[in-house]
Amino acid sequence: MSSENDDLRRIRALTAQLHQHNFRYYILDDPQVSDAEYDRLLRQLQSLEKRYPAAVSDDSPTQKVGASWTPEDFVADRLPPVEHDVPMLSLENAMGPDAARQWLDRVRRGLKLKEGDSDPPMTVEYKFDGVAVSILYEDGVLVRAATRGDGFTGEEVTGNVRTIRSVPQQLADEKPPARIELRGEAMLPHADFEALNQSRSAEEGLFANPRNAAAGTLRQLDPRIAAKRPLDVFIYGIGVQQGIDLSSQQQLVDQLPRWGFNASPFLRQVNGIDSLLEIYQQVLDEREQLPFDIDGLVIKVEGADLRDQLGMRARSPRWAIALKFPPLQETTRLLDIQVQVGRTGALTPVAHLEPVQVGGVTVSRAGLHNPKEIERKGLKIGDHVVIQRAGDVIPQVVKPIESLRDGTEKDFHFPEKCPACSQVVWCPEGEVIPHCQNLQCPAQIRGRIEHFASRRALDIDGLGEKLIDQLVSEGLVKTPSDLYRLNLDAVAALERMAQKSAENLIAALEQTKQRSFSRLLHALGIRHVGERVAELIVDSQRDIDTLMAASIETLEQIDEVGPAIAASVADFFSRASVRQEIESLRESGLKMKADGSSASQDSDAPLSGLTVVITGTLPNLSRDEAKALVSAAGGKVTASVSKSTDLLLAGEKAGSKLEKAQKLDVEVIDEAELRRRIDGATTS
Numbered sequence: 001m002s003s004e005n006d007d008l009r010r011i012r013a014l015t016a017q018l019h020q021h022n023f024r025y026y027i028l029d030d031p032q033v034s035d036a037e038y039d040r041l042l043r044q045l046q047s048l049e050k051r052y053p054a055a056v057s058d059d060s061p062t063q064k065v066g067a068s069w070t071p072e073d074f075v076a077d078r079l080p081p082v083e084h085d086v087p088m089l090s091l092e093n094a095m096g097p098d099a100a101r102q103w104l105d106r107v108r109r110g111l112k113l114k115e116g117d118s119d120p121p122m123t124v125e126y127k128f129d130g131v132a133v134s135i136l137y138e139d140g141v142l143v144r145a146a147t148r149g150d151g152f153t154g155e156e157v158t159g160n161v162r163t164i165r166s167v168p169q170q171l172a173d174e175k176p177p178a179r180i181e182l183r184g185e186a187m188l189p190h191a192d193f194e195a196l197n198q199s200r201s202a203e204e205g206l207f208a209n210p211r212n213a214a215a216g217t218l219r220q221l222d223p224r225i226a227a228k229r230p231l232d233v234f235i236y237g238i239g240v241q242q243g244i245d246l247s248s249q250q251q252l253v254d255q256l257p258r259w260g261f262n263a264s265p266f267l268r269q270v271n272g273i274d275s276l277l278e279i280y281q282q283v284l285d286e287r288e289q290l291p292f293d294i295d296g297l298v299i300k301v302e303g304a305d306l307r308d309q310l311g312m313r314a315r316s317p318r319w320a321i322a323l324k325f326p327p328l329q330e331t332t333r334l335l336d337i338q339v340q341v342g343r344t345g346a347l348t349p350v351a352h353l354e355p356v357q358v359g360g361v362t363v364s365r366a367g368l369h370n371p372k373e374i375e376r377k378g379l380k381i382g383d384h385v386v387i388q389r390a391g392d393v394i395p396q397v398v399k400p401i402e403s404l405r406d407g408t409e410k411d412f413h414f415p416e417k418c419p420a421c422s423q424v425v426w427c428p429e430g431e432v433i434p435h436c437q438n439l440q441c442p443a444q445i446r447g448r449i450e451h452f453a454s455r456r457a458l459d460i461d462g463l464g465e466k467l468i469d470q471l472v473s474e475g476l477v478k479t480p481s482d483l484y485r486l487n488l489d490a491v492a493a494l495e496r497m498a499q500k501s502a503e504n505l506i507a508a509l510e511q512t513k514q515r516s517f518s519r520l521l522h523a524l525g526i527r528h529v530g531e532r533v534a535e536l537i538v539d540s541q542r543d544i545d546t547l548m549a550a551s552i553e554t555l556e557q558i559d560e561v562g563p564a565i566a567a568s569v570a571d572f573f574s575r576a577s578v579r580q581e582i583e584s585l586r587e588s589g590l591k592m593k594a595d596g597s598s599a600s601q602d603s604d605a606p607l608s609g610l611t612v613v614i615t616g617t618l619p620n621l622s623r624d625e626a627k628a629l630v631s632a633a634g635g636k637v638t639a640s641v642s643k644s645t646d647l648l649l650a651g652e653k654a655g656s657k658l659e660k661a662q663k664l665d666v667e668v669i670d671e672a673e674l675r676r677r678i679d680g681a682t683t684s
Contacts, residue, residue: 003657005167006304007048008141011055014045016141018061020162020169079219082146083623084616085655086239087640088183088313089151091298091322097277100299103321104273110310112335124268124279125251127322129293130187130216130235135161135233136240140176141236142169147218150456151315159188159223164231170261179655181239186214189292192230209361210293224350235261236298240655247304269302284325296324312640324471325657327388330363331401332356334383337368337412341420344527345436349374349414350398351385360387366395370432371414378402380409420444439577445479446472448525452480456531457523458515461508462501470494480523481584483509507659516628517544520590536560537569539631543593546580548573557584593627605634605679613641615658616651618671626671633678641666 021038033041041060046349049056056062094100104119111120132148145161146154158279161167164186188196188210196213197206203683207213217229237255238246246252251268257263266283270276277562280297287294301307301319310318333354340348349368356363368374368388379385383400416435418425420443425434436444449468453460460483473476486509492502515523529537540558541547547569555566572578612635614626621629626649627637641648641660648654648661648668669677 004052007052008055011045011048011052013139013141014041014048015057015060016138016143017041017170020142022061024282029351031167045286062416063174063329075680078267079147079157079221080152081149082134082156084134084146084149084239085153085637085653086583086657087151088134088148088154088239089312089317091320092313092316093296094321096321096324096326097280098498100276100321100323101273103299103572104276107310111306119272120306122270122276123300123302124266124270125236125249125264125298125300126234126266126294127296127298127324128185128236128282129295129354130185131211132183133157133161133218133233134181134183134184134239135167136179136181136234136398136508137176138172138179140171140173142167155219157218160218160220160226161233163223163227164233166232166262172260173259174255176243176259177241178243180241180244180653182235183237183239184204184235185219186231186233187211187292188213188217188229188231191291192232196229232262232292234264236264242655242659248302249300250302268376270299271666280323287325294325296322299323311642319362320390328358329386329388329398330356330358331384331386332363334379334381334385334400335375336381337379339415339419341418341436341447343444343525345438345441345444347415347418347425347434347436349412351379353385353387353397356387358395361389361390363387363395366397368397371434374412379412380401380405381412382409418443440478442472445477449477449480449483451525452483454523458512458519460505460512462505463508464634467494467497467505479584481581481588484585484588484590513526513591515591517591517594520585521547522590523574526572528565529569533565538594544586545592547656548579548582595632607633607635607647610646611644612637612647612649613645613657613661614649616654618649618651621671626674629674629678 018041020039021033021041043134045060046062049060049062092103094103107120108117111132112119126582130330134146134148134154135142136144136146142162144156144159145167146156147636148154148468153590162169193207193210193213207216213229214231217226217231220226236253238252246255249267253264253267270279272313275590276299283294299321301310302460307317309317312318334351335354336352337349338352340350342348349502351366351368352363377397377399379397379400384404385400387400388396414434416425417423418441419436421436421438421441423436423438423441425436427434430662438444446465446468449463449472450465452458452544453463453468464484468477471483471486471494474494476486477483486506488499488502488506491497491505492499518531518535518538521538522529524533536558537547537555541550541555550570552563552566552570555561556563557568561569573582582592607630612630614623614630614637618626630637630649635647638645641657641664644666645661645664645666648657648666650658650661650670658668660666
């Protein structure tokens with residue numbers, strides 16, 4: 001007789017299987033089971049759900065009774081966020097052989113190797129130039145896929161990943177791991193990219209390069225579009241693993257074909273810098289003959305024990321590195337230099353180039369940073385110039401080819417007036433970037449509103465660049481507070497808007513009134529004040545009035561806030577227009593003070609001095625709410641478990657963080673225990 005846990009596990013598996021079958025039938029037009037088999041699985045699920053009604057989820061296939069499935073059931077309104085259980089960290093870049101040697105020296109020191117000791121075993125793989133993706137399997141069934149995002153939170157792209165033929169819907173394994181998250185690179189081979197561009201209409205426009213095409217495909221809201229594009233995926237790593245222990249890169253690569261994935265086309269074992277650099281040169285020479293884009297090699301130290309010994313940085317592991325290839329260079333003409341105005345008033349010159357292909361990408365613009373950079377390089381409009389994609393991504397103008405000048409070239413003179421509002425520009429003392437000081441400059445207004453609405457600021461859903469352009473052009477919005485005075489009918493009357501879209505925007509604006517004070521502070525766009533600095537300032541200055549009254553000296557006492565940041569904050573709040581805007585935002589109902597009281601400096605706070613990691617799904621708290629609760633109690637929340645971790649707050653599906661915490665003898669608590677400790681300390 002099966003246990004309740006077995007039955008609940010079977011419910012999850014059947015739900016995932018039936019979703020897959022629906023997807024293959026309605027989106028891919030490629031059913032893999034007969035109608036009779038589908039009905040049999042559905043009856044099993046109905047029977048189990050009848051016994052366990054609390055286990056019936058809103059998206060259960062049984063809840064579609066009375067209506068037929070249609071392809072539109074799989075089309076999303078937006079890509080929902082997914083928090084990674086294990087952060088999808090980026091890799092440190094090594095630009096060439098010398099940087100690779102320096103990295104290996106650091107690895108040797110980290111492992112306490114002595115002179116004469118052999119280098120640690122390492123693997124070498126291609127660094128694909130695609131889009132990182134996380135694919136989660138539970139009991140062998142694909143249940144979720146997500147983009148990397150910022151490394152901590154990505155976007156769910158399950159429907160689109162299900163359309164990729166090289167991604168199995170179910171692992172070919174009689175005893176699959178209970179839970180495994182595979183990480184790879186989604187990409188388009190050259191031949192498929194060319195075919196895709198040839199099939200696109202003039203209205204759709206061509207993709208600039210395979211990476212852009214892969215990114216656009218993964219983020220489609222309608223998986224029927226993704227199904228028509230031949231994406232491929234190569235797996236390179238693991239996030240969470242339960243019920244299996246793949247502790248080396250070679251073990252992973254050997255296992256992937258058994259599960260139904262494409263094996264990595266390139267994996268080499270190396271034991272020293274000489275063999276590593278030999279492979280580097282070999283691949284560099286062969287790079288342009290490969291059927292897909294790569295921009296370097298990934299070097300990883302083999303073995304879980306060695307990796308644990310080396311540890312992690314905040315954003316990257318110490319045991320791996322991306323050994324990048326030299327940037328690709330081409331020659332073209334500098335047609336013009338135009339100046340853009342950013343949200344802080346910074347004037348930035350941009351090179352407009354005769355379009356040229358650089359490593360498979362059409363480049364027609366490149367940043368020039370500031371007037372001094374143009375002067376230093378001696379650039380003239382009309383010059384033949386050498387350009388490169390720095391790190392094979394960002395276009396740069398390297399130098400002019402002076403020998404090709406014919407006398408028609410023209411000197412560039414940086415404008416003395418703002419190109420957007422004609423106000424005189426000013427360059428702060430000790431800086432090289434000129435600024436427009438007119439806060440009513442339309443270019444600055446657009447930039448400030450875009451920043452205010454951005455995801456890491458107040459995250460105003462539905463307020464994109466085109467709508468912001470309309471709102472500013474129509475004179476409806478000049479400041480962020482104007483957003484909260486928008487009239488529903490006026491918004492609905494805008495081009496490409498309708499009543500429903502306008503209602504959604506007004507509702508999204510209402511939701512921002514629940515955002516934290518630190519997010520509002522970041523959203524204000526104060527120079528030098530990003531997310532982290534905003535949080536530190538709010539932890540010290542707990543409300544807007546205290547902050548506006550703070551002196552430069554007071555601000556400088558805040559951790560990580562130096563003279564430049566302190567002066568910028570004080571100057572910002574000294575402006576009458578800013579104070580007026582703050583009052584308007586206050587009247588609109590936005591949060592102007594921190595929740596709770598500061599505990600970071602309070603030695604009596606319940607979690608004072610403790611480093612806490614959060615993992616899994618908590619019963620009553622979202623991840624952000626849990627972080628806020630821990631921080632308010634004096635704790636410091638970090639992303640990964642290490643020897644310095646004091647507590648692991650674990651919910652359901654805790655994953656590999658729980659396993660690592662147990663190995664390191666880190667105390668593990670649940671949400672109830674967290675509340676007991678905080679509430680108990682508060683009431684005692």
